[in-house]
Amino acid sequence: MTFIAKPKVAHPSLPRNALGFTRRDYEGALSTLCAGCGHDSITAAIVEACWGLSLEPQNLVKLSGIGCSSKTTAYFVSGGHGFNSVHGRMPSIATGANAANRRLSYIGVSGDGDTLSIGLGQFCHAVRRNLDMLYIIENNGVYGLTKGQFSASADIGSKAKKGETNLQPPIDPVLLALDLGATFVARSFSGDKRQLVPLIEAGLRHRGFALIDVLSPCVTFNDHEGSTKSYAYTREHYEPAVLADFVPREREITADYGAGEASEVTLHDGSRIVLRKLDADYDPADRQAAAAKVQERMSSGEYLTGLIYLDASGERPEFHQVNRTPEAPLNSLPYEALMPGRKALEKILARYR
Amino acid sequence: MTTRRVNDFTIKIATVNGTGSASANTLLMKSIFRSGVPVMGKNFFPSNIQGLPTWYEIRVSRDGHVARSGRVDLMVALNPETYARDVKEVAPGGFLVYDSTWPRPALLSRPDITVIGVPLAQMCNEHFSGVRTRILMKNICYAGALAALLSLDIERIRGLLAETYAKKPQLLESNVQAIKLGYDYARQHFECPLPLTVEPMDRTAGHIMIDGNTAAALGCVYAGATVAAWYPITPSTSLMDAFKSFCDRLRVDPETGTRRFAFIQAEDELAAIGMVLGASWNGARSFTATSGPGISLMNEFLGLAYYAEVPAVIFDVQRVGPSTGMPTRTQQGDLMACAYASHGDTRHVCLYPANPEECFYMARDAFDLAERLQTPVMVLSDLDIGMNDWMCPDLEWDEAYRPDRGKVLGLEEIRKLEKFHRYLDKDGDGIPWRTLPGVHPKAAYFTRGSGHTQFGAYTEDSADYQLVLDRLLRKWDTAKRRVPPAIVDGAGSELGIVSLGSSDSAIREALAVLRGRGVAIDYLRVRAFPFGEEVERFLAAHRLSFVVEQNRDAQLRSLLTLETAVEKAKLRSLLHYSGLPVSSSFIVEGVLAEIAPAAAQSQDIAHA
Numbered sequence: 001m002t003f004i005a006k007p008k009v010a011h012p013s014l015p016r017n018a019l020g021f022t023r024r025d026y027e028g029a030l031s032t033l034c035a036g037c038g039h040d041s042i043t044a045a046i047v048e049a050c051w052g053l054s055l056e057p058q059n060l061v062k063l064s065g066i067g068c069s070s071k072t073t074a075y076f077v078s079g080g081h082g083f084n085s086v087h088g089r090m091p092s093i094a095t096g097a098n099a100a101n102r103r104l105s106y107i108g109v110s111g112d113g114d115t116l117s118i119g120l121g122q123f124c125h126a127v128r129r130n131l132d133m134l135y136i137i138e139n140n141g142v143y144g145l146t147k148g149q150f151s152a153s154a155d156i157g158s159k160a161k162k163g164e165t166n167l168q169p170p171i172d173p174v175l176l177a178l179d180l181g182a183t184f185v186a187r188s189f190s191g192d193k194r195q196l197v198p199l200i201e202a203g204l205r206h207r208g209f210a211l212i213d214v215l216s217p218c219v220t221f222n223d224h225e226g227s228t229k230s231y232a233y234t235r236e237h238y239e240p241a242v243l244a245d246f247v248p249r250e251r252e253i254t255a256d257y258g259a260g261e262a263s264e265v266t267l268h269d270g271s272r273i274v275l276r277k278l279d280a281d282y283d284p285a286d287r288q289a290a291a292a293k294v295q296e297r298m299s300s301g302e303y304l305t306g307l308i309y310l311d312a313s314g315e316r317p318e319f320h321q322v323n324r325t326p327e328a329p330l331n332s333l334p335y336e337a338l339m340p341g342r343k344a345l346e347k348i349l350a351r352y353r
Numbered sequence: 354m355t356t357r358r359v360n361d362f363t364i365k366i367a368t369v370n371g372t373g374s375a376s377a378n379t380l381l382m383k384s385i386f387r388s389g390v391p392v393m394g395k396n397f398f399p400s401n402i403q404g405l406p407t408w409y410e411i412r413v414s415r416d417g418h419v420a421r422s423g424r425v426d427l428m429v430a431l432n433p434e435t436y437a438r439d440v441k442e443v444a445p446g447g448f449l450v451y452d453s454t455w456p457r458p459a460l461l462s463r464p465d466i467t468v469i470g471v472p473l474a475q476m477c478n479e480h481f482s483g484v485r486t487r488i489l490m491k492n493i494c495y496a497g498a499l500a501a502l503l504s505l506d507i508e509r510i511r512g513l514l515a516e517t518y519a520k521k522p523q524l525l526e527s528n529v530q531a532i533k534l535g536y537d538y539a540r541q542h543f544e545c546p547l548p549l550t551v552e553p554m555d556r557t558a559g560h561i562m563i564d565g566n567t568a569a570a571l572g573c574v575y576a577g578a579t580v581a582a583w584y585p586i587t588p589s590t591s592l593m594d595a596f597k598s599f600c601d602r603l604r605v606d607p608e609t610g611t612r613r614f615a616f617i618q619a620e621d622e623l624a625a626i627g628m629v630l631g632a633s634w635n636g637a638r639s640f641t642a643t644s645g646p647g648i649s650l651m652n653e654f655l656g657l658a659y660y661a662e663v664p665a666v667i668f669d670v671q672r673v674g675p676s677t678g679m680p681t682r683t684q685q686g687d688l689m690a691c692a693y694a695s696h697g698d699t700r701h702v703c704l705y706p707a708n709p710e711e712c713f714y715m716a717r718d719a720f721d722l723a724e725r726l727q728t729p730v731m732v733l734s735d736l737d738i739g740m741n742d743w744m745c746p747d748l749e750w751d752e753a754y755r756p757d758r759g760k761v762l763g764l765e766e767i768r769k770l771e772k773f774h775r776y777l778d779k780d781g782d783g784i785p786w787r788t789l790p791g792v793h794p795k796a797a798y799f800t801r802g803s804g805h806t807q808f809g810a811y812t813e814d815s816a817d818y819q820l821v822l823d824r825l826l827r828k829w830d831t832a833k834r835r836v837p838p839a840i841v842d843g844a845g846s847e848l849g850i851v852s853l854g855s856s857d858s859a860i861r862e863a864l865a866v867l868r869g870r871g872v873a874i875d876y877l878r879v880r881a882f883p884f885g886e887e888v889e890r891f892l893a894a895h896r897l898s899f900v901v902e903q904n905r906d907a908q909l910r911s912l913l914t915l916e917t918a919v920e921k922a923k924l925r926s927l928l929h930y931s932g933l934p935v936s937s938s939f940i941v942e943g944v945l946a947e948i949a950p951a952a953a954q955s956q957d958i959a960h961a
Contacts, residue, residue, distance in 0.1 A: 057794045061635075074811070079794025083634060084801040085627065086653050092582075092624040096631025096639060097790070099580045099615040104791045122627070125620040326611040330579040331636035331789070333613055335756055338577040340603040342750045348571065348599075349747055352561035353387070 018054035018250075026050045026057065028078040033068055038190035038216030038231075039138045043075045045193050046107070046136075049200035050077055053248065061097055061106045065090040065119060068145055069111035069138035069216075088119025091126035094133050095319070101329035102320050105204055106133035112153035113143050116171045120152075123173075127180040127209050130318045134203040134210045137173050138190070140218040141229035148221035159226030172298065177211045178291045178309055183316055184210035185290070185309040189238050190217070191231065192305075198273075199307060201246035206310075207268045208318040215303060228301070239297060242284045242306040245274040265312050275307060284310050356446075357548040360390050360415035362426035364499070367439045368492070369432050371403030376517075377492035378409045381499060382742060384510045386562050389554040391417040394562075394742045395934060400587065400680040406435045413551060419708075419743055420859035423936030426549055427502075429495055431473075436460060448547060450498060452491070469543055471498045476534045481527060490531040497535025504546035506553075507536055559747050565738035566642075568709035568748065569668055570595035572716025573640055574603060577756050578666070580639035582617040582628035587680045588736040589642040589670040622647035626654040626667065633664040634800065636789040638720050638756070640666035645674045645687050648694065648731075655729055656695025657802040659825075662776070662785065664723035664759070666716075667731045670739040673932045682932030683736035685854055688908035691731045692882050698822065702730045702832050703882040707857035708738060710745040711880075717754070718837060724759035726832050727787060735903075737855045737934040760786045767793045775800075775809035776821055783827030829883060836881035839888050843875035848948065849895035851924070853879040853909055855934060856901050862937035867944060874944070879909070884916055892919040899944055901927045903935055 014022040026047045031040050050060060057079025064070035066087035073082045085093045090108050098106055115123045115137050126135065141158060143149040150158075153173070154166040177185045184206045188196040196214065203210035215234050217223050223230045228237075245262075247253050249270035257276065265273045275284060283289055290309040297304040326333075340348075364381075368374040378394065385392040393412040399405035412422050427448045430439040436451075436459050443449055445465045451457055453470025460468055477490045500507055510532055518525035539545055570592050573581070583593045597616050604613040615632075619625035625641045632639035643651065648669050658665050673679035674686045691703050704719055706712045715732055723730040760780075767773065767788065775798040776785045785807075788796035798809045806817040807824070842864070852860050857878055867874055877891040877898075892898060892913065900910040907926040914921050927943040929935040 058797060059791055061790045063631075074799050079797050081788075081790035081797050082799040082801075083631070084799065084803070085630075086657055086802060089623060089627045089654065092619065092627025093631035093634075095617065095624070096580060096582060096628035096633070097635040098631070099582075099617065099628065100632040100635035100637035100639070101791060121620055122624055125624065320615075323615050323617075324610055324612045325615055326606070326609070326613065330613070330615060331632075333579065335577045337613060338579065338604065339575055342752050344603060345571075345575070345748060345750045349561050352563045352567075 017051050019056065021051065021054070023047055023051045025079070026077050028075040031075045032071065034220045036219040037068070038140060038218070039069055039072050040075070041190040041193065042136065042138055042196070042214055042216055043072050045196045045200055046076045048193070048197045049204065052197065053201055053204060055105065055204070059104050061104050063090050063094045063097070063106065063108045065110050065114040067111040067114045067143070069109055070114060072138070073109050088114050088117070089122055090114070091119065091122035091131070095126060095129065095131055098131055098133060098319065099323075099325075100331040102132070102325060103329050107204065108133055108135045110135065110137055112137060112139045112141060112151040116152040116173060120171070124176070124180055127177050127182045127211070129322075130181070130183060130208045130316055132207055132209070132318045132320070134200065134206070134212070136200070137211070137213045138216040139173070139213050139229070140216050140222055141227070142218050142222040144218050144221055155228040158228040159224070161221050161224055172294070173211065173213045174294055174308060175291055178287055178294070181316065182211050182309070183208040183311040186210070186212045186244075186307045187215070187303060187305045188212055189215045189234055189303075189305060191235065195240060195243060195305065198244050198246040202244055202267070202273045202307070205246070205267050205269060205271050206312065207314065208316065234303065237301055238303040238305050240278055240306045241282050241293065241304050241308065243276040243278065244307040245276070247272045247274060265310060267312050268314055273307070273310065273312070275310075284308060357550065358426065359550050359552050360413050360554060362413055362549045363422045363424060364411045364413075364427045364429065365425045365439075365442070366409045366411070366429040366495075367432045367435050368407055368409075369434075370399050370401050370405045370407040372492065373489040374407070374409065374492045377496040378411065380493070380496050380510060380513055381505070382411055382562065383513055384500070384505050385411070385413055385551055386557050386744065387509055387513070388506060388551060389557050390415065390551055391419070391556050391744055393419040393744065395421060395737065396741055397933060398681050406432050415554060415556070417556060417744070418858070418862040418937070420862050421934050421936040423938035427547075429499070430460065431495065433457075448549065450495065450502070469502070471495065471535060471538055473535070476538065477531065480530060480534060486527065490527060493528050493531035494535040497532035498539040499535075500532065501536045501539035501545045502543065502547045503549060503551050505551055507532070557744065560744050561747055562742045562744055563709045564591070564740055564742050565706065565709040565712040565734050566592035566670065566740060567595045569642075569712035569716045569732065569734065569739075570599060571748065572713040574599045575750055576638060576717040576720040578638040578640050578720065579613065580615045580617070580628070580632035580637045581641070582619050582625045582632070582639070583641050583643070584619050584622045584625045584647065586622070586644045586647050588672055588740045589644050589647070589668060591740060592642040592668055592670065622650040623654065626651040626665065629665045629667070630654060630658055630663045633723070636761070638666075638724070640668065640720075642668040642670060644670050644672045644680075645690070646677065648687055648690055652695045655701065656697060656699050658729045659695065659699045659701060660697075661800050661802055662727040662787070663800070664727055665729040666719045666723050667729060669731055669733050671733060671735040679932050681736070683855070683903065683934055684930060684932060685733070685735060685856070685903040686908070686930070687733060688902070688904070688912060691733060692912060700829060700883070702726060702728060702836060704730065704732045704837065705853040705880055706732060706734050706738060707854055707878065708745055709743045710748065712738060713748045715837070721757040722832075722835060725757050725784070725835065726828060727759060727784060728828070733854060735855050760784055762786050762788050762796060764792050767796045770795065773798065774807065776805065776807045776824070778807070778824050778827065782831045783824050783829070784831060833883045833885050836883065836885065838885050839880055839891070840878045841875070841887060841891060842878075846873040846875045847896040848872070848874040848944075849891060849898040850874060850876045850901055850940070850944070851879065851891070851898045851909070851913070852901040856903060859935045859937045859940055860901055863940035863944070866937065866941050872944065872948065882912065884913070888913070889917050892917055892923065896923070898924055899927050899947070900924050901929075901935070901940055903929050905930045
């Protein structure tokens, strides 16, 4: 319950990041979700990633819509401002906030209902604008807060808790984002923190729109036999294609990769993503091939996971590059730089005489 | 026989949409304006790109009246489809100009008007080549004929053309030629000028001719707005276009090409208002412009902004509803929809500019109020103000002005705080303090539309919820004292007129007529919602107040009865909702019909 204050006691031996913060410093209010909810694992992964990146807590802006997933922005990084907006409209809040201050990191947390039904339009346009943000979908195939209706990501044939079978095809956010030109497209599983944390780190540092669709089982309404979004089903059917390790600029690569196993992609800020392909033929830089592979696995009931597609070339400009905004955030420009002055007004008025 | 009317008559031009008559009409307007004579232009256009009927009304008024006069003295009938109604509309003793290339016996059906035939098409076909050029030049040609008929200064017209086509000498040449064709033909075939004459005056110095959307956009530039998000909708689109074009000229770094503004065409109005909220929440001055349908779509976010206390500026350039209605006609039909937009107990600060001049200043005020009060502020202009050219005094800018950014804690103030609480009423005015993202972790808070305590935490506790809701009411009281006060004209009469927005110009003219006839009547122009005490006082002091507004359902009257102590019976509605701007004669007739029914019928007051 959020009204129960979470004790803020950190054991002195807890590891500290470059800013001297422990993981506890990146936590938020106590979760009010059901025990065992996949979303809480994602929250933990976000905490881990923000700590790992040594992010100044106040520089993280947390945005969400409405639904179980959207509540979670209150459960991490309490030192960053949060905006829990209205159902399906988080992308527009993110767009405006980002327009006002391009220097902060924006993380949006949404659900499959929030993104793929009521918010599908705004989601598509945020991708299209290549808005510089990390967009996480906590995808459980079900409407939790309203007690168990199918969402638009529910698979054909998936069974609801009360027994009815979903007959409509799902909208897949990964395929959609690939189609709309997203520059960072990933899928993961709330139960695989090792895969998820570096994806979040990389997504936060990626310049442009980064999507991580995280399969996140709903323990209350969608974790039964016959559901294709249950823990058991997901564990059995998720197939990592490309593992990504995130390496900040200031850190050396320490992991030992076998010859030919890993390739490196440098992000705009100098940090690197080390990609480890589990399938030698897979190329995460090939948009079409990525989409084809996702579809192929989907048709056999498998979820392809990992960093499915990455374009870190910077060739596709993000929102501010298109708008040509200055480096200094718009909200920091002094009034004097915005007001043209009295003389200019006289000149303007001359055209209306 | 028509009596001579110097600088006091109305011209109406009936054409087909998309034939390029706008430039001819602007030319006529400007040439009259530059001869020092007050002039007004109103465009009655269809929701169409090409082919439907369109009219343009030019009122020449030595007394400076800028409302519709309610009569037509000279009709330029160039659209065969509307001949019948156009002929009917000419006042007895008036004039009608038509294209006499083809015989039009229908136009000769009025013995009480003078019909003037000018073979526009024939002359243009002889002198110009190319279908498009011929059509365009036909318009310029009638402007030339009118110049002769009304004794406009032909040199001034040439000068205007030279300014317009400074960079296109070929176009200048054909335009000058077309003007001359019309001018010479009229001079050779008719007695020029007509009894309707323009004589130079000196009443337009220190004035400009500008539309409200342009003026509002300029106000946004000067107020320091940096994030503009919108979705195209008539009649608000030109406001955003103007903002962009001013910024392109005034806010682009000449060396780097960087732009000190963000201009975002959103996917719909829901996204547009969301972007405005996101940007305002994050400390930028941000706004959107829309019309009624957009306001409907924005309702959900407006409720969030009210409850979560996020500043926002929304221009509602009202058009005719309900639903899609008549997109290119004017109305004051969104008063209720804006005042109480969104579900639950919500109420919003609204400003009601009466003309482009006020659009400029109220744009600035809207940002100051939105940030001071941490709430959406809606500026309710309308199509008549927004898209028509109005004569108004030069816009002035006080360089000492600095934006009121409201209660935002800076880094140093935050450092000194032990703890930050977002919704605490520390100052007793109902306005809490806010912080911006990225400043300090201690100042972070969670913005939500769900129930929250005064400390910003989620709540479902009745007392905590009510505490915040009641504090919002205290803020509403503060708003009453901060919004622009109503303007009162006259005192001590038993009768009053109460109105708002673009109805003002017609009312002021009607007041002159009524008072000229010995009717003692005062006038209150509401400029904002919530209403200040002066509104309450005016209503209490008058036995009967006529509430003049441009909608069917008496929305202003409803607001007054809901929000003040006035008895319903003391408010008499005068409602004009044809989609055309209200004329002074409508108001004069309405008032007289109530107070002196016999007088209203016996005299030709409509054309006084």
